[in-house]
Amino acid sequence: DVQLVESGGGLVQPGGSLRLSCAASGFTFSSYDMHWVRQVPGKGLEWVSNIGTAGDTYYPDSVKGRFTISRENAKNSLYLQMNSLRAGDTAVYYCVRAVVLYGMDVWGQGTTVIVSS
């Protein structure tokens, strides 16, 4: 089965750091663009970052300079390094597989990040 499993969420103080991981299985991980998408409980979806098959990365202004997406194809793993965390980063973070022409077709179950003192 095609599957994405996130881990690494938790409670962190403002200004702190956290690293999320996503383990992929059931497909050729290196052949797909991968994204992180977050959602504040009760609110809408917000795209957080994207890494292409060639390692090109993209971020919205809200996280640029603070978050870093990376991938390790040999381990079928996606990562999100989050630094200088703010209360506004509190959300469920989803790992997502995507193809430009075919949408975001596989989502993980999400991992919760809470930024609070």
Place this chain on the structure above:
Amino acid sequence: DIQMTQSPSSLSASVGDRVTITCRASQSIGSFLNWYQQKPAKAPKLLIYTSSNLQSGVPSRFSGSGSGTDFTLTITSLQPEDFATYYCQQSYSTQVTFGGGTKVEI
């Protein structure tokens, strides 16, 4: 960034109703528009990709249309399991953006 505006933000409907949700992009995005369904405490699920293509396993009562800046998701004959929140998303730009969501309620 490309802004995606969905309307309405919520709607009330009954089983068997025909439901239409619209999504407008702040600039032309061709057909690079996808639709997702999300139920409470669940991850979103892809319904429609590239404006009008039905994702495998999605019932045929769901359909999508549009190009350029204006897009529509239609659910013919709403079923109990369709009560959820629906999001549009553009993949024209590397700066991906989602619409604000439409909650379909009884």
